[in-house]
Amino acid sequence: MATPRIDVSIEHRGEPATATKRHPNTCPGCGSHYRDDELEGSLGVCPQCGHHFPLRARARIAHLADAGSFVEEAADVRSDDPLGFFDLRPYAERLAEAELSTGLGEAVVIGQASLDGHPCELAVMDFAFMGGSMGSAVGEKFCRACESAVEREVPLISVTASGGARMQEGILSLMQLPKTVCAVEDLHDAGIPMFTVMAHPTTAGVLASFASLGDVTVAEPGALIAFTGPRVVQQTTREKLPEDFGLAESNLRFGHVDAILPRSELRPFLARLLRLFGRNGA
Amino acid sequence: MAREDEHRLRERLGKLTSLPLLRGARVSGEIKRLQRQLERIEARPSDEKIWRSVELARHQDRPYTLDYVQFLLEDWVELHGDRGRADDAAIVAGLGRLDGRTVALIGHQKGRDARERVQRQFGMAYPEGYHKAIRVMEIAGRHGFPLVCLVDTPGAYPGVVAEQHGQGGAIARSQAAMARLEVPTVACVIGEGGSGGAVALALADRVLMQEHSIYSVISPEGCAAILWRDGAEKQKAAAAFKPDAAHCLELGVVDGVVPEPPGGAHTDPGEAARLLREAVVDSLDDLEALSGEELRRRRREKFRAMGVYAVNA
Numbered sequence: 001m002a003t004p005r006i007d008v009s010i011e012h013r014g015e016p017a018t019a020t021k022r023h024p025n026t027c028p029g030c031g032s033h034y035r036d037d038e039l040e041g042s043l044g045v046c047p048q049c050g051h052h053f054p055l056r057a058r059a060r061i062a063h064l065a066d067a068g069s070f071v072e073e074a075a076d077v078r079s080d081d082p083l084g085f086f087d088l089r090p091y092a093e094r095l096a097e098a099e100l101s102t103g104l105g106e107a108v109v110i111g112q113a114s115l116d117g118h119p120c121e122l123a124v125m126d127f128a129f130m131g132g133s134m135g136s137a138v139g140e141k142f143c144r145a146c147e148s149a150v151e152r153e154v155p156l157i158s159v160t161a162s163g164g165a166r167m168q169e170g171i172l173s174l175m176q177l178p179k180t181v182c183a184v185e186d187l188h189d190a191g192i193p194m195f196t197v198m199a200h201p202t203t204a205g206v207l208a209s210f211a212s213l214g215d216v217t218v219a220e221p222g223a224l225i226a227f228t229g230p231r232v233v234q235q236t237t238r239e240k241l242p243e244d245f246g247l248a249e250s251n252l253r254f255g256h257v258d259a260i261l262p263r264s265e266l267r268p269f270l271a272r273l274l275r276l277f278g279r280n281g282a
Numbered sequence: 283m284a285r286e287d288e289h290r291l292r293e294r295l296g297k298l299t300s301l302p303l304l305r306g307a308r309v310s311g312e313i314k315r316l317q318r319q320l321e322r323i324e325a326r327p328s329d330e331k332i333w334r335s336v337e338l339a340r341h342q343d344r345p346y347t348l349d350y351v352q353f354l355l356e357d358w359v360e361l362h363g364d365r366g367r368a369d370d371a372a373i374v375a376g377l378g379r380l381d382g383r384t385v386a387l388i389g390h391q392k393g394r395d396a397r398e399r400v401q402r403q404f405g406m407a408y409p410e411g412y413h414k415a416i417r418v419m420e421i422a423g424r425h426g427f428p429l430v431c432l433v434d435t436p437g438a439y440p441g442v443v444a445e446q447h448g449q450g451g452a453i454a455r456s457q458a459a460m461a462r463l464e465v466p467t468v469a470c471v472i473g474e475g476g477s478g479g480a481v482a483l484a485l486a487d488r489v490l491m492q493e494h495s496i497y498s499v500i501s502p503e504g505c506a507a508i509l510w511r512d513g514a515e516k517q518k519a520a521a522a523f524k525p526d527a528a529h530c531l532e533l534g535v536v537d538g539v540v541p542e543p544p545g546g547a548h549t550d551p552g553e554a555a556r557l558l559r560e561a562v563v564d565s566l567d568d569l570e571a572l573s574g575e576e577l578r579r580r581r582r583e584k585f586r587a588m589g590v591y592a593v594n595a
Contacts, residue, residue: 082533082590085522087509105594136589143586165477165499167509170523171535174477174499175588178485181457182582205499207450208438208478213458227450227478228440232504236440246445254446 027051043263052220052263054200056102057109057126060159064267065113065122072111074144079106079137083170091168094130102129106137107162110145112152116271118278121149123158127201132162134205135169139176142210146183146194155193155277157270160211164204173205180210188213193277195270198225198248198257212256216273218266219248219257327528329521336502336520338494339473343548345555346405347374347389347432350472353555354430354562355380355387361418367447370411372403372439373483375418377427381563386422388415388483389432392473405474406439409452412482416459423463428566431469431483436501438479453482460485461582464574468565470540470558471495472547475525487581488565489535491527492558493542497535498525534588538565 026033029051034042043063044053055063061070078095085091099105107129113122123145125132134142142158149156165173187194196214198207200223207227211217219225226246234241244250251257261269327335338344351358355378363369375388390407393399422429438449460467460483469486475497491497505519506512524530527539540561547554569577 076594078592078594080590080592083522083524087519087522135591137591139589140591167500167505167523169499169590170533171497171499171525171530172533172589174481174497175535175585177454177478177481178457178461178585179588181454181485182461182585185458185461186582204450205478208453208482209457210454212451212454225450226445227438227453228445233440233442233445237442239442241442245442250446254448256448256451 024053027053045263050221050262052200052222054127054161055263056128057104057124057159060124060199061109061111061113061122063263064115064124064157064159064270066115066117069114070111070122071113072109073148074110074141075105077106077137077141077144079135079166079169081168082136082172083168085168085170087168094168098128098130102126104129106141107132107134108138108141110141110148112148112154115157115267115274118271118274119152119154120274121145121152121154121156123156125159125161125199125206127161127163127199130166132160132206133164133166133173134162134176134180134209135166135173136176138166139179142180143183146187149192149194150187150190153190153192155195155274156187157195157197158210158214159197159199160202160206161199162202162204162206162211164206177205177209181213184210184213193273195273197266197270198223200224201226201229203227203229215277217257218259218261218269219251220266221248221260221262223248225251225256327526329517332520332524332526332529333517335494335526336496338546338548339496341546341548344473345547345551346394347387347391347434347472349551350389350432350555350558351376351378351387353552354378354559355385361421362414364410364413365417366410366413368408368410370403370408370414371401372405372407372435373411373415375414377421380428380430380559380566383566384425384427385430385566386418386427387430387432388418389472390435390479390483392434403439405435406437407435407479408439408441408444409447409449412438412452412456415483416456419456419459419463422465426465428466428468428570429460429463429486430562430566431467431486433469433471433475433480433483433497434473434495435476435479436474437476438482450478453478456482457485461585462578464578466566466569466572466577467581468562468569470562471497471527471536472558476501485581485585487569487577487584488537490538490540490561490565491530491536492540492547492554493527494546495527496525497527497530498523533590 027046030049198219358378360376392405393402467486469484470490502516502520506515543550543553
């Protein structure tokens with residue numbers, strides 16, 4: 001009997017039930033289909049309806065950082081398997097598969113960069129690596145990004161895309177919440193600005209820790225930003241969910257984010273923030 | 283296997299005793315206590331024992347925060363409301379005297395009968411509950427009162443309105459408020475330490491767990507539903523992610539285990555409260571020797587070091 005593939009990531013919120021069968025390059029908004037190079041050319045935004053496809057960490061960094069400026073840090077930090085966790089498959093096997101399929105060592109990539117000439121630190125999450133879930137390695141890398149920003153006195157830009165804490169690390173994954181919160185508090189104390197870009201989805205443990213603590217927080221259109229996702233809310237409370245439940249647009253209306261920016265406007269917006277927060281506005 | 287685990291636990295306790303927090307006049311007593319703890323838990327909890335902890339942690343007669351307040355504090359004054367929108371009954375907060383000092387106490391509160399359970403949302407707080415907690419943390423910081431947090435929640439309330447009012451941000455900011463405090467802080471899990479809703483009140487200098495409490499990233503039912511795709515596999519899930527006190531101590535997530543009367547806290551609430559009080563007072567006595575700035579620095583260092591990862595050569 002073939003082992004069924006387990007999706008530990010997250011529910012696919014607000015997407016049609018046929019989502020699992022859809023090709024990743026088919027737009028869930030309007031059904032248009034694109035070649036890889038077409039999507040790459042449009043930053044993963046559907047030219048027909050403006051739907052934002054998930055953007056991989058490397059592509060995001062290539063878009064945000066000035067050409068050739070990115071220097072990766074802590075690339076050698078990987079997940080361990082402290083609990084010897086085994087559900088239907090061993091955690092170690094899931095990790096190996098994620099590494100192979102994404103070409104990444106973990107669900108976050110951090111490093112030094114410049115954006116429009118302004119030096120900064122980047123911490124960019126990748127949902128393709130086990131649903132962007134935060135275990136010990138992700139927590140550690142995020143903290144190192146904070147420390148690197150403090151050390152070099154440059155702002156930190158974090159891009160989040162995560163289903164939450166990584167269950168396979170049990171309580172240690174929960175401890176990444178207070179751990180990253182402490183790192184952000186040190187950053188605040190050092191007077192270093194932090195800007196957060198919430199991509200789809202930013203949920204649970206990541207939303208309930210560092211992602212919510214930036215000085216300025218912007219979201220991508222249509223991103224799910226919720227502590228508890230719609231499926232769990234529905235199942236637990238049997239409440240009727242509003243159509244825009246947990247979406248970036250709803251979060252803007254309720255005052256949880258500063259702006260919603262289409263991907264094409266993100267880089268100039270961040271450049272403006274870097275100028276405003278720079279020493280003497282330089 | 284068991285021997286290897288015991289070795290790891292001993293190593294962990296060895297590390298604990300060398301923590302700067304534990305140095306000083308009280309260190310010998312502290313080591314004795316740790317040794318007693320080691321003796322009690324060196325028999326590794328079996329899967330059945332882990333599940334028994336889950337059941338005891340949720341026992342309907344288990345003492346809740348306000349039950350302990352009666353035994354722990356004199357001159358208790360409960361403070362209500364977040365000064366913005368509501369008073370969330372799933373979190374109680376207030377001031378009282380503990381062993382001769384004024385302390386602020388914040389805890390999740392479950393209901394005893396059907397009506398109270400609904401009123402207190404089964405101990406699942408809305409953002410308003412965390413806002414109230416932050417308000418009382420700030421009072422503690424302003425006036426130099428030590429903070430005691432009692433953690434007992436299945437998790438933060440998973441509802442539409444809770445999301446609209448910013449559940450994730452409230453939990454993040456509650457932790458941040460604790461990370462900023464320059465007063466001694468002690469948290470103890472007294473029942474269910476469920477996920478973000480629990481850790482919102484647990485970024486403390488000393489984090490303790492009662493012997494039969496649980497502390498976990500997700501409920502056994504939730505974990506089973508997602509990873510096993512079958513909520514009925516909850517016992518298997520609990521055995522896999524090990525939410526019991528002995529394992530949390532071994533992983534360095536908590537600083538100590540508070541013993542309970544034989545059979546669990548509900549069999550003798552007065553004795554359970556006495557043991558809890560002893561642990562909290564001991565911790566506060568230790569912590570009060572440190573300056574506020576030092577407390578904050580060490581607190582952040584402690585959490586900064588949490589987690590287990592590999593470094594690829």
